[in-house]
Structures are given as C-alpha cells and as structure tokens.
Amino acid sequence: MTDTVTAPLATDIGAYRSSLRAYLANGDALDRWRGKHYASTEDRIGEHAALMAHLYEDGWNRYGWPASAGGLGGDERHRGVLYDELSAAGLPVPDPQLMLETLGPPVVHFAPELAARYLPEYLRGENWWGQGFSEPEAGSDLAGLRCRARREGDHYVLSGQKLWTSHGATASRFVCLVRTGTTESRHRGLSMIMVDRDTPGVSVRPIALASGYQELAEVFFDDVIVPADRLVGEEGQGWAVAMYLLQWERAMYAWQSAAVALRRFRELLGQVAGGDLPDGAATRIGECYGDIVALRARSVQTVRRLAAGQTVGPEASVDKVLLATAELSLHDLARDLLGAGFVFGTDADTGDWRADWWFSRSATILGGSAEVQRTILADHVLGLPKEPRV
Numbered sequence: 001m002t003d004t005v006t007a008p009l010a011t012d013i014g015a016y017r018s019s020l021r022a023y024l025a026n027g028d029a030l031d032r033w034r035g036k037h038y039a040s041t042e043d044r045i046g047e048h049a050a051l052m053a054h055l056y057e058d059g060w061n062r063y064g065w066p067a068s069a070g071g072l073g074g075d076e077r078h079r080g081v082l083y084d085e086l087s088a089a090g091l092p093v094p095d096p097q098l099m100l101e102t103l104g105p106p107v108v109h110f111a112p113e114l115a116a117r118y119l120p121e122y123l124r125g126e127n128w129w130g131q132g133f134s135e136p137e138a139g140s141d142l143a144g145l146r147c148r149a150r151r152e153g154d155h156y157v158l159s160g161q162k163l164w165t166s167h168g169a170t171a172s173r174f175v176c177l178v179r180t181g182t183t184e185s186r187h188r189g190l191s192m193i194m195v196d197r198d199t200p201g202v203s204v205r206p207i208a209l210a211s212g213y214q215e216l217a218e219v220f221f222d223d224v225i226v227p228a229d230r231l232v233g234e235e236g237q238g239w240a241v242a243m244y245l246l247q248w249e250r251a252m253y254a255w256q257s258a259a260v261a262l263r264r265f266r267e268l269l270g271q272v273a274g275g276d277l278p279d280g281a282a283t284r285i286g287e288c289y290g291d292i293v294a295l296r297a298r299s300v301q302t303v304r305r306l307a308a309g310q311t312v313g314p315e316a317s318v319d320k321v322l323l324a325t326a327e328l329s330l331h332d333l334a335r336d337l338l339g340a341g342f343v344f345g346t347d348a349d350t351g352d353w354r355a356d357w358w359f360s361r362s363a364t365i366l367g368g369s370a371e372v373q374r375t376i377l378a379d380h381v382l383g384l385p386k387e388p389r390v
Ligand SMILES: Cc1cc2nc3c(=O)[nH]c(=O)nc-3n(C[C@H](O)[C@H](O)[C@H](O)COP(=O)(O)OP(=O)(O)OC[C@H]3O[C@@H](n4cnc5c(N)ncnc54)[C@H](O)[C@@H]3O)c2cc1C
Pocket: 130, 131, 132, 133, 134, 135, 136, 137, 138, 139, 140, 141, 163, 164, 165, 166, 167, 216, 362, 365, 366, 367, 368, 369, 370, 371, 372, 375
C-alpha cells in the first residue's frame, strides 16, 4: 500500500473504517490469528507481533501515527477504529499495541528523534517497549521513586530497580522514570529515559501471575550506561512527561479494553447459549453490557478530545474507573455463567476465561489504583473539600 493511495484515509475516518472493515472481512491470511489459544505469554506476544507486521505491511496500523515516525498520518481516532474493527472481526488487539498506546504518544511528542528511529520497528512488531515507572516502594507514590540516573559527560549511569513492568519479559526497550535530582526532590527531580534491554547491566526477572502467564517482570539496572540523547523530554521534566503519558495510558487503554470486552462478551454469550443458566442471568447479562457500554460511551468522548489535541488531564481517571468496573463485571459474569465448568473445565476456551478472570483482578490496580483514581477525581475534577481534621 503506497502513501499516495492511503493519504485520503488519514483525513476521512469514515472511509478508513469502511476500507479497513472490507480488508479484514476478505483477509483469509488473518485466520491465523482468529480464535487462537496460546500456552505462554511468549507465544502469544510473538504471534501478536506477527499480526502487527502483517497489518504494517498493508498499512493499517500505521494510521494514527505521524509520517516522521513511520506512520501514514491521522490521529487517535484511527487507532481507536483499528482496535474496534480488529475486535469486531474476531481478531485480537495485539498485546504490544497496548504499551504502544501508553508510550508512543509521549515519545512522539517529547522525543521526536527517538520516535523516528524506533517507532517504525515497533509498528512492524519487530520489538516493543516496557514502561519502567513502579518500584518496590513507589507505586501510588510514584514521586518517591529511587532508581537513579547520574549524568557523566554525554551519558547517564542508571542504578536501581523497576517492578511490575508489563511485557517486561519480552520487551527490547524500557521507557523509565528515573531520579536525576536529589533524593528529596520528589517529582521535581525526575527524568524520563529510554534504555535498551541488551545494554550491559540490565537484567530482567519475569514474574509468574496466578494464571501461570509471565506478563510482568522486575527489571534491574546495575551501573547501566545510557546515552544522554535517550532522554524523553529534558532532564528534570520527567514528571510533566509522565502526566502527559498518563492521559493515554488511562484513556486509550480504556478504549482498547472496551473493544476487546465487547468481543469477549459476544463470545461468552455464544458459549453459554442453549445451556442452563443460573437464576438472574438475564439481569446480570444486561448489567454487564451496560457497564461495557458506559465505558465505551465515555471513551468515545475522551478519544475525540485527544485526537483534537485537547488536554484531558485528570479527567482520564473517569475512564480508568469505568474500565475497572467493566473488566470486573465481564469476568465475574463469565465465572458465574460458566458455573462449575469455569473452575473445572479443561478446554482451551475455559482456560482463557480463567486466565483472563485472574488478570481482571488487577484492573483496579494497574495504571493507578481505583482508590487513587477516585482521589484524583475528588481533588482535581470535582474540587471536593479535604477531609476535616480533628
Ligand atoms: C497487571 C499490572 C500491570 C502493571 N504494569 C505496570 C507497568 O507496565 N509499568 C509500571 O511502572 N507499573 C505497572 N504496574 C504497577 C502499578 O502501576 C502499581 O501496582 C499501582 O500504581 C499501585 O502501586 P503499588 O502496587 O505499589 O501499591 P501501593 O501504592 O502500595 O498501594 C497499596 C494499596 O494502598 C492504596 N493506597 C495507596 N496510596 C493511597 C492513597 N494515597 N489513598 C488511598 N489509597 C491508597 C492503593 O489503592 C492500594 O489498594 C502494573 C500493575 C499491575 C497489577
């Protein structure tokens, strides 16, 4: 697909959607990724990366990204439509696209040279990135992080640890929030920097989840030398970059989750159709659909605002709260409708529901816990008064 042929699709979102839909409907080659079950995270992410390569080859996942970073133009709506249409066609949203939505926009905005150098290979599924923010003593209190980067001439020397890095076991690069100021400098002394996994001194320890899948990892940095031109933004600007990033982490991840949840909801209904359902099943099904659609309705507004270049800021926490509600609702529904089979079933479909149920428990934690999101909304969106002290 050439840039000349595709250019109109970058400015006409309706035409992009219908062309993509036709492409997905006719692409037998895509059957390789339909209804598949994977035994390990490594298998799944590798196959999903192959789907990205396929989509890149035909141009589709290049929309929504600037030409300077390997894209074909367009905005967040194009990426949203891609996730919608993949899900509607029974295809997965490729795992590496999840972190791409969190890390791609800040790198494009604050480090266009790094985006030009590395984003095309990400879009081609050749490698992907992990987000190195959380540490053992710094999750909700992110400004307390300790992983240090010391400037020495034209490079930094990194020492410390990151924890809960999604896709950390397979990522080729880590976008890390590190301390370049004094220990007491809190959010003022932070910087964001991109580190290659194969740099001497980087070691990765995968974390096995309750499902058995190794989705996350601990990442250790032992005097790792990183060129200064790997900074995302200026030194000391890390907090501002992180706040910019969180808008996409909370909003685009919510959109992707809604798209996938709608597909999984349909699949669940297909799976239980004709069987005995527990009392109250119809009500539960209706409530769950309502939870997913509420997320989706909110998400449409947010993605439009991001696409228009508006600052969503702390309001993205609404999307995050609705996302967690929908994720819990869907997977609890699956558990209850599948009944004893959910616990004892040995078929691959049930195995996927069980693994997804375990993962859905983290929806109120990842990307910032539900309690913290509600505090952000109370303080920064609703402007509620502080709790009175006695
Ligand atoms: C599946 C998954 C994927 C993740 N992926 C990544 C990733 O890719 N990169 C990354 O950097 N991190 C990642 N994380 C980490 C995630 O961001 C943190 O787990 C989260 O921010 C919470 O931090 P914590 O685990 O240190 O818990 P803590 O901050 O220790 O919180 C523990 C409990 O205390 C509550 N709490 C803490 N502070 C307050 C407060 N001020 N007010 C009210 N309640 C409070 C929290 O709500 C929570 O219930 C991931 C986590 C999970 C579960």
